[in-house]
Amino acid sequence: MRKKSNFGSMMATAIFLAIIGGVIYLYNSVMFERDKPNIVIENSGFWNLRAPLKIKIDDASGLTAYKVTLKSGEESFVLADELFVSPAGSQTLELKTPKRAYALKNSEVTVSVEATDASKWNFMAGNSASKKVTLQVDKKRPYISTIASSYRIIKGGSAVVVFKAEDNNMEEFYVETNFGKRFKAQPFYKEGYYVTLIAWPVTEDTFRATIIAKDSAGNVAKSSVPVIPYNKRYRTSHIKLSDHFLNGKVSELAYAYGVDDNADIIERFKFVNEEMRHNNEEVIHEITSKVSDKMINNLPIKKMYPLKNGQVVAQFGDHRIYSYKGEEVSEAYHLGLDLASNAMSPIKTQNPAVVAFAEENGIYGNMPVLYHGLGLYTIYGHCSTLMVKEGDTIRSKETIAKTGRSGYAMGDHLHFGVLVQGIEVRPQEWMDQDWIRKSITDPMREARKLINQR
Numbered sequence: 001m002r003k004k005s006n007f008g009s010m011m012a013t014a015i016f017l018a019i020i021g022g023v024i025y026l027y028n029s030v031m032f033e034r035d036k037p038n039i040v041i042e043n044s045g046f047w048n049l050r051a052p053l054k055i056k057i058d059d060a061s062g063l064t065a066y067k068v069t070l071k072s073g074e075e076s077f078v079l080a081d082e083l084f085v086s087p088a089g090s091q092t093l094e095l096k097t098p099k100r101a102y103a104l105k106n107s108e109v110t111v112s113v114e115a116t117d118a119s120k121w122n123f124m125a126g127n128s129a130s131k132k133v134t135l136q137v138d139k140k141r142p143y144i145s146t147i148a149s150s151y152r153i154i155k156g157g158s159a160v161v162v163f164k165a166e167d168n169n170m171e172e173f174y175v176e177t178n179f180g181k182r183f184k185a186q187p188f189y190k191e192g193y194y195v196t197l198i199a200w201p202v203t204e205d206t207f208r209a210t211i212i213a214k215d216s217a218g219n220v221a222k223s224s225v226p227v228i229p230y231n232k233r234y235r236t237s238h239i240k241l242s243d244h245f246l247n248g249k250v251s252e253l254a255y256a257y258g259v260d261d262n263a264d265i266i267e268r269f270k271f272v273n274e275e276m277r278h279n280n281e282e283v284i285h286e287i288t289s290k291v292s293d294k295m296i297n298n299l300p301i302k303k304m305y306p307l308k309n310g311q312v313v314a315q316f317g318d319h320r321i322y323s324y325k326g327e328e329v330s331e332a333y334h335l336g337l338d339l340a341s342n343a344m345s346p347i348k349t350q351n352p353a354v355v356a357f358a359e360e361n362g363i364y365g366n367m368p369v370l371y372h373g374l375g376l377y378t379i380y381g382h383c384s385t386l387m388v389k390e391g392d393t394i395r396s397k398e399t400i401a402k403t404g405r406s407g408y409a410m411g412d413h414l415h416f417g418v419l420v421q422g423i424e425v426r427p428q429e430w431m432d433q434d435w436i437r438k439s440i441t442d443p444m445r446e447a448r449k450l451i452n453q454r
């Protein structure tokens, strides 16, 4: 008997512990979680009543219901009211208002969100949360207009645009092209005015630029830049690869930069001409994409003339198609101007600059990059000696490096490149004082005059 009663109490204890354990388990399980849904209303501060309301609702156990209401004075609109038979996970909502809400006259609206999760907590009712935000109604689009710009832009070339951009709640503005490049503008002359250089890459067939401004209420304004595109033809060169060439510098570079040991002669060439070129150009594009926020009045640029008595040995924009034993194997665009003089000639800049980079860069060899302001950069490839370092301030006429044949270069020459916010442009334009005056300096002067008259 005693044994049995002992056994009974042991059983009772075990059952009791199991129940406690079960309760603790359930108490801590997702099924019975006690956290309310997390509601985030991404629109903040201002709203134009038309842009979608972006709302995120998250919960560990999933959601069983949510409701979004818009209130303004006496009027109220239900934007969403959802009930799930089975719980859904996190929700990202982009809600549009009904058209009749566009006409609301009040200067404020309130957005309320209620949500319930799938937890069995609260006697199966789940955890509920609500959130309310008041948004100021702003239906006015940003004001933008071009003040002055270059008359035309040549394929592969540069241009400038000065514009006004104004809004009480401005969020961002930029000049965007038909090929998706966004040029960042720099404050110009007086408050509310901006300037940017724009560029037409030699690899793009058409050019269109649009100033785009967005405010934090969701209003967007667009205005096209009245610059006339001029489609210049560039040369396509067919280059036959010789074994001598492929076994020389190409293989030297390929091995130095870690091409696959088993790579054949053409794979080595493709490694240098495609993979290395791509990586090295990425480095250049990143360095040359930066623009300052400082207000400027002009861009005092003198014609560029990096190499005394430099003969042009390769043009900007050449489309090079390479073939080997009668078969096309690779291609590339030459995105600078090649100039040659005596070996190890001094390279001088005619313009003050800050050194943005001065290191070895793969096929470009030893390569200084200079920043001249307004997103305008120059690069100098294949140098033998670098005489500047990153961060240096350079005066005009200063020697920055000596020509050489470092990187992917057969003979001693300078690969001179000009970039506008990360896009390679025709150096010839920036080597022509007349072009600089007509296309860059004059439009900026015209803009200052027009701004003064306002």
Ligand SMILES: [Zn+2]
Residues within 6 Å of the ligand: 314, 334, 336, 337, 338, 414, 415, 416
């Ligand atoms: Zn070159």
